[in-house]
Amino acid sequence: MIKSDEDNTLLVDSIESVDRLNASFYARFPYPWQPASFDLLTDPDFQRVMINQDLGDWDHKSIPRRPRIWVAGCGTNQAIYTALKFPAARILGSDLSSTSLDLCSRNADQLGIRNLDLQQESLNQADYKDRFDYIICTGVIHHNADPGETLSRIAIALKPDGILELMVYNRFHWVIPVAFQQAIRILGSQSSTVDFESDFTFTKKLINDLPENTILDAFVSRYQNSDESQ
Structure with missing residues (x-):
């Protein structure tokens, strides 16, 4: 089980390692x-x-x-x-x-x-x-x-x-995406470490199957329907 990560710093190991991730x-x-x-x-x-x-x-x-x-x-x-x-x-x-x-x-x-x-x-x-x-x-x-x-x-x-x-980003506006990210880590790979490729595949499937008229559906739709979305 992924450890609790209230500050969303699970992948932080060193300055250099985070630079490589970014x-x-x-x-x-x-x-x-x-x-x-x-x-x-x-x-x-x-x-x-x-x-x-x-x-x-x-x-x-x-x-x-x-x-x-x-x-x-x-x-x-x-x-x-x-x-x-x-x-x-x-x-x-x-x-x-x-x-x-x-x-x-x-x-x-x-x-x-x-x-x-x-x-x-x-x-x-x-x-x-x-x-x-x-x-x-x-x-x-x-x-x-x-x-x-x-x-x-x-x-x-x-x-x-x-x-x-x-x-810098304020914490309030990132409540939904951070909560979604942490839910993926719990529901996705079921590993003690982060498996990005597995979690990414699971995330895409979950987004495609989101029920309509939910908070998360509204959040995702803003980006999917953007004039400059890719």
Whole structure:
């Protein structure tokens, strides 16, 4: 029987082992899904000005005119969105997944983006110091074995007066998927260890057979019926 895992950290062994798991998972299931389109602002300085004003900086100096920006954990497209919003910036997009970076690179080439560099690397091994004016890290650090250690690496990479945009998932919105994941571990492989392939096969069958008009059916349908679902 799988042990109780209230914090959903069953697979955490070390920083390196979780990095390997993440790299393998997102190579197989690159995320986010590919968008139907990318938007381009007509005013190339709009995003920089708006963020500075959000920070109470009406002189627009917190993020300079030609900033260095790091999208830490960029996935398939966040670095592209950032490069389009900040055409005068130099953007670095980092991710563990080579598949995600390949998708990002192909889209960037098709869009003619020239202010973006991509790097396959773990945020836990990144060795940047006082380099970036603005770092974007959204929905990433909580997927690491030690989020505090990951955050410290990111903080070191900021210039002393740099800006960090950070987002982590809140526990409330993940009650349903985490409960479903833990139920699969109990009902699926019936092993003392996690067998991903067995659990994945069981999960797909269970989702296909879900009764209609249930909480879980409504949750899954949001993704199955998305315009950009794959």
